[in-house]
Amino acid sequence: MDFELRILGSSSATPSANRHHTAQVLTIGNQYHLVDCGEGTQMQLMLYKIKHQRICNIYISHLHGDHYFGLAGLISTMHLQGRQTPLHLFGPPGLSEILSLQFKYSGTNLNFKLVFHELDTTCYKKIFEDKGITVHTIPMEHRVPCCGFLFREKQKPRPLIKEKLPDFLRPPQLVRLKWGEDIKDEAGNIILRNSDVTLEPKRSRSYAYCADSRYKPDLLPYLRQVDLLYHEATFTDDLRERADYTFHSTARQAAELAAAAQVRHLLIGHFSVRYKDLSPLLQEAQEVFTKTDLAIEGSIFCVRE
Amino acid sequence: MDFELRILGSSSATPSANRHHTAQVLTIGNQYHLVDCGEGTQMQLMLYKIKHQRICNIYISHLHGDHYFGLAGLISTMHLQGRQTPLHLFGPPGLSEILSLQFKYSGTNLNFKLVFHELDTTCYKKIFEDKGITVHTIPMEHRVPCCGFLFREKQKPRPLIKEKLPDFLRPPQLVRLKWGEDIKDEAGNIILRNSDVTLEPKRSRSYAYCADSRYKPDLLPYLRQVDLLYHEATFTDDLRERADYTFHSTARQAAELAAAAQVRHLLIGHFSVRYKDLSPLLQEAQEVFTKTDLAIEGSIFCVRE
Structure with a gap:
């Protein structure tokens, strides 16, 4: 079964000419989980030939525009293109109010069920479960209510000999x-x-998405030994004070957390527009945690069983 | 003095892989007037190296998402990049409420003055004037309150011999x-x-932007002899009934209006995503009004004095 992450964007705050705002698609089996939805996400989905009709759940970490300004447009397009399958939307308080207001003024009555799940961003809590996976919130520390998401496959059956x-x-x-x-x-x-x-079951894979946050070592229990960890790395470590002041993290801090949590693979993203060349961020992280990659848009990261 | 129009997008309702939603920049002298602001407008501005800090006024024709879902992101970016110059925003009732709600939840206090001018979309009315130009609303006929905009240079002085x-x-x-x-x-x-x-003064140039609308021949008095007319042409004329039902126009109807109004140059846009090849729309319009062009994104149309 597929378990792979596709990056659609990873620019912080303001986009740059070749970097879109945050959005990611996690494919688990034949379902797409969209994680954050910055402006232009629907165009990025088209560019990478990802069918939005297969998105089952959308998760919004927080209500800074660079993480959700593409949402109303994507939902409108789903509606206009005849979606009928219910869509589950997980987001902080306020998101439903904003969408409702936009749809009121556009005279839009969605022809599919949009099920809104309001998140408590302050705790680790199961918000979704199906036969194959669970999804939990992970509390972040940002300027507005914000959480990350932990996707984890359930234990798999032991193959019979x-x-x-x-x-x-x-x-x-x-x-x-x-x-x-x-x-x-x-x-x-x-x-x-x-x-x-019987044989040992295949590994249960996991992906943790740590959205915008000040460095927060108390995340460790949630991140321990996950296969793939995305952590924001808005700045290089020489701007650690600025990172702290703006409730963001540095590449070094992301890598320190990855090392302490003994994850298998770290992705860093949410790059400040000041970095035209991202290699200083990557080098800084790799000095602490070798198995680090940049969450460049378009790239795919597969997690093997 | 420059008087030129740059197209940033002209796709209707849902974007296509290479066509963004509606947005245009009208340059008059050294000021930019942004007309509609579909999703991705801030990226398009970057792509075409148009400095958003020089945008003085933004005009939103109506509250369908394909005409304004890029607005909150653009304003946020202006804020984050330190804009201090006031920005004038002209739009229908509801727009200010939507933006205020988005900024409330993102904790954004703009560091420049956003002056909102609520439009009466039902009449022809002067909404802006400076020493060089006037801007009027033009009432459209759409599913939600919608207006176009007429930009007109004031009479120019007679050169002295x-x-x-x-x-x-x-x-x-x-x-x-x-x-x-x-x-x-x-x-x-x-x-x-x-x-x-004295000599004859230079010509006073004009641009009329006719946003989403059912074919509306009573627009004629507003459009007479304008230099440049943009008119939506969502469909070809074989879909005239569908156009009427959805409050849109066909390419032929746009051209008929241009011919009757004796404009100098017609641009058609707001193309349905069903037209991968836009030449049928262009041919249909040119059969009625030869001097027609497609509002392809990236293209520039200069109006000479």
């Missing part, structure tokens, strides 16, 4: 084996040991 | 000559005929 399976097993017993149980007789004695007939 | 000017003239008399008066003695007798010492 068919040639080792005895004939007497019935379907319910096969299910129990897949989920790690031994098979017992009526007296409670083990008659088939799980580890003899 | 210096070698024919008698020595006795004082500065106030020279001014009167420039504005077409004869010079008289105290008894009221003409002592210097204006036409003997």
Whole structure:
């Protein structure tokens, strides 16, 4: 199953000529999860041939325009192009009010159900679950209410070793084996040991999106050993005071958090427009955490099982 | 003095891969007038190296998203990049309320004065005047309150033929000559005929922007003999019923209006996304009005004196 992240934009505050505002598409299986939706997201989706009709959920981290000014346009386009599938929108208080006002003045009555889930951005909390994944908020520390999102695959079934399976097993017993149980007789004695007939399950993958935030080491428990961590890195470390003052982070700080959390792969983004060349940000992060990449728009990061 | 129009986008409703939503910059002298502001306008301004700090006025025709979803982002960027010059915003009722709500939730206190002028979209009315131009609304007929805009240079002074000017003239008399008066003695007798010492003034140029509208021949009085007319042409004429039903126009209708109004040059735009190739729209209009062009993004149309 696919588990891959496509970057649509990663410019902070003001866009630059070749960098759009923040938006990312996380593909899990055949569903798209859109994470933030800066201005121009619908054009970026077209550019990268990502069908917006396959977006099931949209997550907005906070109400600074560079993270959501593309949302009303994208939803309007979904409507105009005949979407009927419900769309789930997760965002901070205020987002629903803004959209409702825009749609009121445009006379838009959406022809699909827009289900708004208002987020408590101050805590770690499960906000979505289906048979394959869970999504939790991660509290950020920014100038307005802001949270990140942790996407995690649920535990996967243990593959059965068919040639080792005895004939007497019935379907319910096969299910129990897949989920790690031994098979017992009526007296409670083990008659088939799980580890003899199953393999280790495939890894459950995870992606953590840390939106705009001051450096916040207390995020560690949420980020521990995630496969892929996106963390904002608006500035290089010589501007650490400015980062702190504006509730942003430096590339070094992002990398320190990645190292402490022992993640597998770090992406940095939300680059200040002052950096035409992004290599100083990358070098600074890689000095602390080697496996770092830039969240350049258009790039894809796959997480393997 | 420059009087030129730059097209930033001309796609209707939903954007296509290479066509942005409606936005235009009319340069008059050293000032920029931004007409509509679809999503991505700030990126388009950057692409064409148009400095947003020189935009003095923004005019929003109506509150369908394809005409204003780039506005909040552009204003935010002006703010973040330190604008201090007041900005005048002309738009229908509701626009100010939407922006205020967005800025409330982003915690934005603009560091320049945003002067909002609420428009009555139902009438022809002067909404702006400076020493060189006037701007009037033109009432459109659309699904929501909508108006176009007529930009018109004021009458220009008559150039003086210096070698024919008698020595006795004082500065106030020279001014009167420039504005077409004869010079008289105290008894009221003409002592210097204006036409003997002045030339015809340069032409006063005009641009009419007709935003989304059903075909509306009663626009004629406002459009008569304008130099440059932009008129929406969402559909080809085989879809005339659809145009009427959706309060839009066809290319042929736009051209018929241009011909009846005896304008000098017609631009058509607001193309439906169904037209990947725009030549049928152009051909259809040119059959009625030869001097028609497509409002392709990036193109510039100069009006000569």
